[in-house]
Amino acid sequence: MAAWALIVGSLGACAIDPYPYPTPAPRAPAPLTDNDPLPPAQQRGKSRWTPVRWAELPGWGQDQLHEAWNAWVRGCERPVSGHTALCGEVRQLSIATPAEQQAWVVRRFQPYRVSEPDGSLSQGLLTGYYEPILPASRVPTATHRTPLYGPPDGLRPGQPWYSRQEIDTLPAARAALQGKAIAWLADPIDALILQIQGSGRLNVSEPDGSQRQVRVAFAAHNGHPYQSVGRWLLDQRAISEASWEAIKAWAARNPQRLNDMLWSNPRTVFFREEKLSELDARFGPRGAQGVPLTPGRSIAVDPQSIPYGTPVWLATQGPTLSQQKLVLAQDTGGAIVGAVRADLFTGWGGWTDPAYTTAAALKQPLQLWVLWPR
Structure with missing residues (x-):
C-alpha cells in the first residue's frame, strides 16, 4: 500500500475489543538503570x-x-x-x-x-502515503471511462497475466474482464494513483441517481513488475520533478502520449469493494498486518x-x-x-x-x- 516513493523509484475513536482480557501477566521487571548491562x-x-x-x-x-x-x-x-x-x-x-x-x-x-x-x-x-477519495460512477459514462477491475477468473499469484497495455488493447484481455468492473473514474491518472496507493474511497454515483461512499482495497495484481511513470518522464526530460502535479500537467499538454506514459508501467492492480461503516470510516484501510491503519501512527516497513x-x-x-x-x-x-x-x-x-x-x-x-x- 505504501506509495509516494513509487513515483520515482489519532484517531480519537475508542477501539472496541470483543474478547475478554487475558489473565494479567506476571509482575513486570524493573526498568534498567544506567549501571545495568544492556542485552546483546x-x-x-x-x-x-x-x-x-x-x-x-x-x-x-x-x-x-x-x-x-x-x-x-x-x-x-x-x-x-x-x-x-x-x-x-x-x-x-x-x-x-x-x-x-x-x-x-x-x-x-x-x-x-x-x-x-x-x-x-x-x-x-x-516517505508518506494516503487513502485517496475520488468521485466515481457505477456505470461507464461520457466522462467516466476508466474502469477499476476486480480480479479476473484464473488469475494466479506469481504468474504474469496480461500487461496494462494488453488489457487496454487485446480483445482476449477485455473478454476476461467482462463484468469485473467495480466502478469507473474520469481520470486515468487518478486510477493509476489509486493502484499505487493500494486502496481508496470512492464517492460512487449509482444508476438510480443515489450516491454512497465505498472503499476499494487491494485484491491482486497482474504479476508484472512495477515501473514508475515519473521515472519514465524524467528519463525523457519531459518533467523536472516527479510529482503528481507535474505528471498531470504533462498529460494535459500531451494527450496523444498519455497511453505511452501509462503503458510504461505494465503492472495493473485489481481491487475488491468493501462496505464502509461509520466505524470503518474513522480508520484507514487494513494494512499488511491485517488491521486498520491509524493516520500519523501507522507505518509501512x-x-x-x-x-x-x-x-x-x-x-x-x-x-x-x-x-x-x-x-x-x-x-x-x-x-x-x-x-x-x-x-x-x-x-x-x-x-x-x-x-x-x-x-x-x-x-x-x-x-x-x-x-x-x-
Missing part, C-alpha cells in the same frame, strides 16, 4: 538491532503516547510473536494517564536502534527488517515533518525495502486535503528504534 544486539534479516538506553531516544518523554494507543490496540488484533502476552495490558492502559503509559513502556520494553545488517547507520528514508505489529520510535526532521514519536509497523509496500525505511500513513482525502499534501511532499531523513519486550 540482534540480527534481524535485513537489519541489525543494537540496544540503547531510553535517554538515547530523541524526544522520548515528549510524545503524546495516548495518540498512538488506538493503533497499538488495533495491532493487538494480530499481535507479533513475543508481544501477545502484553496485549491485555495494552488494552487496559487505553484509559491510563500519559505518565502511566510511559512508565509501562519503559518497564516492559527495551529500545534497539535499527541499522543496516553490518551495523552501519546509513541515512534512512521516510520492510517486514524482513521489522515484524508487523512492532512498536517503533520514529525520529525525522525536514521541511515537511519534524517529529519524534511512537508508531506501529502495520503495513508494507513495493518501495519499502531495507532496514531504515518507512512510509507514514497520513490519512485520507482529496487533492487539496492535508493527507494528500503531506504524503506528496514527505521525503526526508529517518531514524528508527524498535521497542521489543524485555
